Amino acid sequence: MSLLIIGTVAFDEVETPFAKTGKILGGAATYIGLAASRLTKDIKMVSVVGGDFPNEYIELFKKNHINTSGLKIIDEGKTFFWSGRYHMDMNTRDTLVTDLNVLADFDPVLPQSYRKSRYVMLGNLTPSIQRKVIEQLEEKPRLICMDTMNFWMDTTWDDLLEVLTMVDVLAINDAEARQLSGEYSLVKAAEKIRKMGPKYLIVKKGEHGALLFYDDQVFFAPAMPLEEVFDPTGAGDTFAGGFMGYIAKMDDTSFETMKNALIYGSALASFTVEKFGTERLLEISDENISNRLLEFVKLVSFSM
Amino acid sequence: MSLLIIGTVAFDEVETPFAKTGKILGGAATYIGLAASRLTKDIKMVSVVGGDFPNEYIELFKKNHINTSGLKIIDEGKTFFWSGRYHMDMNTRDTLVTDLNVLADFDPVLPQSYRKSRYVMLGNLTPSIQRKVIEQLEEKPRLICMDTMNFWMDTTWDDLLEVLTMVDVLAINDAEARQLSGEYSLVKAAEKIRKMGPKYLIVKKGEHGALLFYDDQVFFAPAMPLEEVFDPTGAGDTFAGGFMGYIAKMDDTSFETMKNALIYGSALASFTVEKFGTERLLEISDENISNRLLEFVKLVSFSM
Numbered sequence: 001m002s003l004l005i006i007g008t009v010a011f012d013e014v015e016t017p018f019a020k021t022g023k024i025l026g027g028a029a030t031y032i033g034l035a036a037s038r039l040t041k042d043i044k045m046v047s048v049v050g051g052d053f054p055n056e057y058i059e060l061f062k063k064n065h066i067n068t069s070g071l072k073i074i075d076e077g078k079t080f081f082w083s084g085r086y087h088m089d090m091n092t093r094d095t096l097v098t099d100l101n102v103l104a105d106f107d108p109v110l111p112q113s114y115r116k117s118r119y120v121m122l123g124n125l126t127p128s129i130q131r132k133v134i135e136q137l138e139e140k141p142r143l144i145c146m147d148t149m150n151f152w153m154d155t156t157w158d159d160l161l162e163v164l165t166m167v168d169v170l171a172i173n174d175a176e177a178r179q180l181s182g183e184y185s186l187v188k189a190a191e192k193i194r195k196m197g198p199k200y201l202i203v204k205k206g207e208h209g210a211l212l213f214y215d216d217q218v219f220f221a222p223a224m225p226l227e228e229v230f231d232p233t234g235a236g237d238t239f240a241g242g243f244m245g246y247i248a249k250m251d252d253t254s255f256e257t258m259k260n261a262l263i264y265g266s267a268l269a270s271f272t273v274e275k276f277g278t279e280r281l282l283e284i285s286d287e288n289i290s291n292r293l294l295e296f297v298k299l300v301s302f303s304m
Numbered sequence: 305m306s307l308l309i310i311g312t313v314a315f316d317e318v319e320t321p322f323a324k325t326g327k328i329l330g331g332a333a334t335y336i337g338l339a340a341s342r343l344t345k346d347i348k349m350v351s352v353v354g355g356d357f358p359n360e361y362i363e364l365f366k367k368n369h370i371n372t373s374g375l376k377i378i379d380e381g382k383t384f385f386w387s388g389r390y391h392m393d394m395n396t397r398d399t400l401v402t403d404l405n406v407l408a409d410f411d412p413v414l415p416q417s418y419r420k421s422r423y424v425m426l427g428n429l430t431p432s433i434q435r436k437v438i439e440q441l442e443e444k445p446r447l448i449c450m451d452t453m454n455f456w457m458d459t460t461w462d463d464l465l466e467v468l469t470m471v472d473v474l475a476i477n478d479a480e481a482r483q484l485s486g487e488y489s490l491v492k493a494a495e496k497i498r499k500m501g502p503k504y505l506i507v508k509k510g511e512h513g514a515l516l517f518y519d520d521q522v523f524f525a526p527a528m529p530l531e532e533v534f535d536p537t538g539a540g541d542t543f544a545g546g547f548m549g550y551i552a553k554m555d556d557t558s559f560e561t562m563k564n565a566l567i568y569g570s571a572l573a574s575f576t577v578e579k580f581g582t583e584r585l586l587e588i589s590d591e592n593i594s595n596r597l598l599e600f601v602k603l604v605s606f607s608m
Contacts, residue, residue, distance in 0.1 A: 219602075303564075304597065
């Protein structure tokens with residue numbers, strides 16, 4: 001089933017204690033789209049890039065079943081650029097550069113063919129832009145999932161609260177859940193956030209896995225313990241892409257399906273961090289993914 | 305089957321951002337013993353207390369199937385005292401007071417009836433004392449599990465390495481595993497630590513659950529997301545007690561049994577943190593425990 005994705009498409013430059021990239025392909029919509037494409041083939045991307053964005057990347061999206069008619073190219077502008085440096089723990093990072101460039105004036109217009117998408121993933125962006133996308137939809141989607149971050153809580157609180165009333169799933173990290181709710185306990189945070197709009201809350205805890213809260217139920221998807229985390233950039237977006245890709249593939253939004261979707265998201269994210277950028281995500285085979293899923297099953301299986 | 309426990313028996317004084325105790329019953333051997341007693345009835349405790357240690361606590365141990373003939377009472381001495389204050393996150397804490405008292409000269413002598421124990425849990429203590437306990441055993445136990453801490457890595461490294469060669473399972477937290485191995489990746493840390501002696505490594509991650517490494521296998525036991533963590537003191541020792549109690553009860557050391565043992569440990573630890581000290585651990589019914597175990601099963605169950 002159709003999955004509409006909105007988010008950044010960017011150039012990233014990543015530095016870890018062990019290595020450094022040049023300008024590579026990055027951005028939330030990139031990771032979400034490439035992850036989802038491992039599961040579903042009807043993906044529509046809304047984003048903006050500059051004239052400096054290589055055609056080969058657009059071809060890469062197309063090759064991976066991502067429709068790019070909603071990817072606006074502003075010839076005279078430059079693509080969003082982000083650069084960051086990870087600390088030794090590979091968990092915390094400093095942002096070195098954020099050049100919004102064409103993203104600064106991004107005003108998304110959905111192509112007509114995008115307006116009846118059944119599933120929607122709103123990557124982390126200004127809440128008012130996320131809202132504009134929802135408002136252009138001509139049919140109510142089966143499920144809308146959104147990501148956000150602390151910056152929007154600090155600067156555009158009212159806009160953020162408004163979008164929250166329009167979505168079904170919020171997928172944020174633990175620090176963001178705590179800031180949004182003012183509660184340290186994630187159980188209490190989930191209760192408060194679910195009153196803000198989304199029926200489902202996903203709390204991403206990085207190397208500690210992810211929690212899905214719904215009604216009075218909670219499900220925990222572990223993260224795979226890895227020998228080496230090479231570059232965590234894009235892990236959260238890969239996770240979201242795998243999650244929504246699986247739901248779009250199954251065309252089902254039951255809690256049981258969402259659990260599996262979370263495991264798929266975790267499995268794909270565990271690949272993304274093994275190499276720089278999108279490299280690993282692009283090279284893995286379906287068999288690699290199946291084997292990793294089996295490892296996840298083994299990781300938490302017990303029988304009493 | 306018989307479970308021998310060595311560790312501290314203490315007075316604790318705990319302060320959280322929300323409440324404060326007076327002097328209450330604490331210590332590693334206390335939590336380990338009381339947790340194990342929910343699963344097995346042949347528990348032997350080796351520790352030391354002062355003349356100020358109330359008889360009612362000794363009666364409490366006995367009532368909970370803990371043999372105290374190895375609990376030395378030094379009438380003219382004072383019981384080990386620890387006091388700490390938790391921060392708002394309820395994860396980090398400052399130690400305010402550590403009065404070793406009778407623990408300073410603790411030289412454990414195992415009663416004859418203790419010397420053929422089939423299972424042994426060495427709570428966190430000076431490595432040389434842990435070693436002395438092992439050396440007094442007249443038959444090789446089926447399984448020895450030990451805990452330790454960063455302090456012994458800093459001060460008695462060689463003694464620690466020696467004891468490590470004598471045990472089967474090491475159960476420490478993630479920071480300790482990283483310090484002991486010099487590796488940030490817990491997978492790499494496990495590989496190095498398992499070469500130091502213990503065939504099994506348990507990494508306790510508090511609210512993020514626990515990992516069990518063995519051979520090329522890994523199992524993850526989640527922590528239950530709780531509405532409120534009231535007092536985390538003793539959670540790690542409760543976990544270890546539940547783990548060893550289950551193994552002693554089943555009299556089996558297969559990886560499959562250890563997985564269940566980890567879940568039991570996590571379940572019991574999730575109760576301990578709900579009230580101050582040992583209060584919750586002492587009041588819960590077997591039905592409370594069964595229900596919590598079911599919640600753990602639900603927390604990680606998915607079927608693809």
